[in-house]
Amino acid sequence: MTKMLKLSALAAALMVSASAYAVKPGYLTDQATDNVVRNNYGECWRTGTFDKAQHGLVECGDRAPVAPVAEAPKPVLVAVKEKVTLSAKVLFDFDKATLRADAKNELDPLVARLKGDANLRGVEVAGHTDFFGTEKYNQALSERRANAVRNYFVANGVPAEKVTAVGKGESETQLTQQCQAQKLKRTALKACVEGDRRVEVTIDTSKESVVQQPAK
Structure with missing residues (x-):
């Protein structure tokens, strides 16, 4: 037992x-x-x-500790503004505010982009002129041109409440002094300041950006 x-x-x-x-x-x-x-x-x-x-x-003590896995960067929406400059010579005849027939070739790609942007916050269309003519006349012309582009955007599907138009007149010319300094004749001077006759489209949107998390 x-x-x-x-x-x-x-x-x-x-x-x-x-x-x-x-x-x-x-x-x-x-x-x-x-x-x-x-x-x-x-x-x-x-x-x-x-x-x-x-x-x-x-x-x-028989194995090294496992290093903590770093957190993957997280995408966040960041506000972004982009300016697109269009030549008034392409969009309008000289001294006019009615869009030319071939202006659609410049505007349609912008329309498609704006309509397809789910994060679009707003669009500002700003008209600019050269220094020829009175300040009052240029202000009115720039406003009419800005509204012509805005109306085209809205008519083609861009939400009206997101598009604004503003006229800058000759207040933001960029080439006047440079061209006047060359003492050009009127016709050559008009050609020299062509870049001042423009429409600027400022797109206010949000884009995903990867933000690295701070180390703990």
Whole structure:
């Protein structure tokens, strides 16, 4: 009977030991806490099956800690303004505010872009003239030209509430001084300041931009 009891106790001990090894393979563990058993020096108790490549634990110094995975940059909407400059010579006849037939070749790509922009916030159409003529006349001409372009956008599907028109007249000429300094005759001077006769379309929209999260 005594022999049978000893065998039973041995078998139970082996089962306990086997289950302890299975919790964290390669280490002896405390069944009650699942913690690795340590010796008097605080070192983890490794079993005979220990393999550092397969069983190494960070807590036992057998494996380097895994570096935290950096958060992927998150896309956010950022406000963007872009200015597109159109030559008044292409859009209008000289001193006129009615769109030429071939103006659509310049305006239709813009219309398609504006209609397809789900993040469109607004569009400003600004008319500009050269310095020829009175300031009052040029102001009125620039306003009529800006409204002509705005009306084209709206008539072709761009939301009316998002499109504004403004006339700048001759207040923002860019070539006047440079061209006048050349002492050109009237016809040549008009050609020189052609760039001042323009329509500027400012597109206010939002675009996705990736923002890197600050390191923690």
